[in-house]
Amino acid sequence: MQIQNRLFIVSGGASGLGLATVKLLHGQGAYVSILDMNSGAGEEVVKELGGDQRARFFETDVTDTESVAAAVKGSVDFAKDKGVPLGGVLAGAGVGFPGLIISQKNEPLPLSSFDLVVSINLRGTVDLIRQVLPHLAQNEPYGPDGERGVIIMVSSSAAFDGQMGQVAYAASKGAGRNTCAQSV
DSSP states (O other): OOOTTOEEEEETTTSHHHHHHHHHHHHTTOEEEEEESOHHHHHHHHHHTTSSSSEEEEEOOTTOHHHHHHHHHHHHHHHHHHTOOEEEEEEOOOOOOOBOSBOTTSOBOOHHHHHHHHIIIIIHHHHHHHHHHHHHHTSOOBTTTTBOOEEEEOOOGGGTSOOTTBHHHHHHHHHHHHHHHHTO
16 A cells, blocks of 8 residues: 555544544655544644645534535545545544443433444445545556555444444444445
8 A cells, every 4th residue: 555645535533543544644645634523623633734735624524425525525626736646545433322222221222322323433434435436446556456545444343242332333333344344
């Protein structure tokens, strides 16, 4: 995988694993598009990286297809403006809220919290990747394996062994892991 002088799109890029990935890629000479809902943190990351020469922030709600589309378009335009190819996408946005199928008070898990976790962790991942792939597919193949770019989906050990209280998180990560292993 070539990192230097390629643009990588990272969702969840203003904190946690996404932020660590942004810093690592940028430190190795990559251009980075930081997608996150936290605009203050995202703008701060761009400043930390030395301004917008090789980093851009796009406020993005991965549960909203139009928001993802705008961020992907902005990222592709950024790459074109800088004269660099798209190198890949890391779908790192994710959340997890504690919840049992049935609580100690004999109340069922609210589906609203389940839906939110699945919408961010699974649907948001698939939506981002499906919108980036047409652009990666247009890249000229390079390297001995004819690579056109990379797709990285973040999972968790919860995909294999969900912990008590991680119903939505384990389901979303298990489905995401299966999508990665079987379908992309």
